[in-house]
Amino acid sequence: MLRKLLIGTALASGLAFAAHAEDVKEVQMLHWWTSGGEAAALNVLKGDLAKEGYAWKDVPVAGGGGDAAMTALKAMVAAGNYPTASQMLGYTVLDYAAAGVMGDLTETAKKEGWDKSVPAALQKFSVYEGKWVAAPVNVHSVNWLWINKAVMDKIGGTEPKTFDDFIALLDKAKAAGVTPLALGGQNWQEATMFDSVVLSTGGPEFYKKAMNDLDDASLKSDTMKKSFDNLAKLVTYVDPNFSGRDWNLATAMVIKGDALVQVMGDWAKGEFHAAKKTPGTDFLCYRFPGTDGSVIYNSDMFGMFNVPDDRKAAQVALATATLSKSFQSAFNVVKGSVPARTDVPDTDFDACGKKGIADLKKANEGGTLFGSLAQGYGAPPAVANAYKDVVSKFVHGQIKTSDEAVTELVKAIDDAK
Numbered sequence: 001m002l003r004k005l006l007i008g009t010a011l012a013s014g015l016a017f018a019a020h021a022e023d024v025k026e027v028q029m030l031h032w033w034t035s036g037g038e039a040a041a042l043n044v045l046k047g048d049l050a051k052e053g054y055a056w057k058d059v060p061v062a063g064g065g066g067d068a069a070m071t072a073l074k075a076m077v078a079a080g081n082y083p084t085a086s087q088m089l090g091y092t093v094l095d096y097a098a099a100g101v102m103g104d105l106t107e108t109a110k111k112e113g114w115d116k117s118v119p120a121a122l123q124k125f126s127v128y129e130g131k132w133v134a135a136p137v138n139v140h141s142v143n144w145l146w147i148n149k150a151v152m153d154k155i156g157g158t159e160p161k162t163f164d165d166f167i168a169l170l171d172k173a174k175a176a177g178v179t180p181l182a183l184g185g186q187n188w189q190e191a192t193m194f195d196s197v198v199l200s201t202g203g204p205e206f207y208k209k210a211m212n213d214l215d216d217a218s219l220k221s222d223t224m225k226k227s228f229d230n231l232a233k234l235v236t237y238v239d240p241n242f243s244g245r246d247w248n249l250a251t252a253m254v255i256k257g258d259a260l261v262q263v264m265g266d267w268a269k270g271e272f273h274a275a276k277k278t279p280g281t282d283f284l285c286y287r288f289p290g291t292d293g294s295v296i297y298n299s300d301m302f303g304m305f306n307v308p309d310d311r312k313a314a315q316v317a318l319a320t321a322t323l324s325k326s327f328q329s330a331f332n333v334v335k336g337s338v339p340a341r342t343d344v345p346d347t348d349f350d351a352c353g354k355k356g357i358a359d360l361k362k363a364n365e366g367g368t369l370f371g372s373l374a375q376g377y378g379a380p381p382a383v384a385n386a387y388k389d390v391v392s393k394f395v396h397g398q399i400k401t402s403d404e405a406v407t408e409l410v411k412a413i414d415d416a417k
Helices: 002-016 036-051 067-078 090-098 106-112 120-126 149-155 163-175 187-212 222-235 247-256 268-274 309-322 325-335 351-366 381-395 402-416
Strands: 026-031 055-060 085-088 134-136 144-148 179-182 259-263 283-287 295-298 301-304 369-371
Touching: 026 067, 026 309, 036 055, 036 268, 036 309, 036 325, 067 085, 085 090, 085 309, 090 120, 090 301, 090 381, 106 309, 120 134, 120 301, 134 309, 144 149, 144 247, 144 268, 149 163, 149 259, 149 283, 163 179, 163 187, 163 222, 163 259, 179 247, 187 222, 187 259, 187 295, 187 369, 187 381, 222 381, 222 402, 247 259, 247 268, 268 325, 283 351, 295 351, 301 309, 351 369, 381 402
Parallel strands: 026 055, 026 085, 179 259, 295 369
Antiparallel strands: 085 301, 134 301, 144 259, 144 283
């Protein structure tokens, strides 16, 4: 569908621009990084490009899951108004590449040795038909707990190793009069938490079969039903005002001590960093109980569009800066994620960052690095959207039982394939 919508525009837009004698010294970036921690991380890149004489033209579209930004991008591309780059997630990059509207960074990639330093799991989404079309910015993982240490100490809590341990910890917070679980009632947040619940409930092999391979038997299984039952348990610990809450506001609840814990990707750490909080002193980072040894990942990528010749130098500068070792370290220290290159030292990272880098290495080597279905790396967008819709309806009571949820999930995914 995207190809049909855009391919004619791709051809027409090439005629809409005339090459100028001088290169345009401006980078136009569409993104959804609008929280405090995200904006601070993006400023690292703006500063690097400013040193090279490039102005930054921001096109921010609020919404932590990126859906609104992708709607805006589709409109821009359909109008032939290509940004220099857009923040994108895996399968979306491939969709635009198939539509013929992406640029070609292969020459830069060869010069910089990206094929040797970028993990194969990321190259799957940044290379299309042998051509580099996107620059990976980071590797995020979603199976994390973020805990307020003062509240943890107050209730006498310890790191939960199993799902039952987690429930017992939430009960302690509830008994102490603290909101146990901070959650934003948006479908992508709910599905992101469910990614971790499925891995915890079924283990690595089950997660891969169900969430990456979309194996019918796994999706229909009692294990998936139990996963929904476990999700239902977690939702009982959420405050009544969670519906529609942005993810960073849920993080703020933990930072302030109004809630004990948030289940969220490691971009949450960027909010703690922006609030001048220190791991081990102010907050704690643990893997979601029952998932240690595995990493559910996504990666922010800068998809590079087929811009006119006078804008290509700016695009190359952006791509080169993005995958430089210095930027990969400085940006990811602030963002909460880990580098998209395997040769960046962990020297400047805090305790949570060092754990994230070590966990990624271990999971990559051990075959337990899995794409997040909620975050656009487990399956194509239509399937991911169907998944998020079913999970959200279950969380909000529109789907009443785990049996019904499994039936609806199988149907929705089958229809979306």
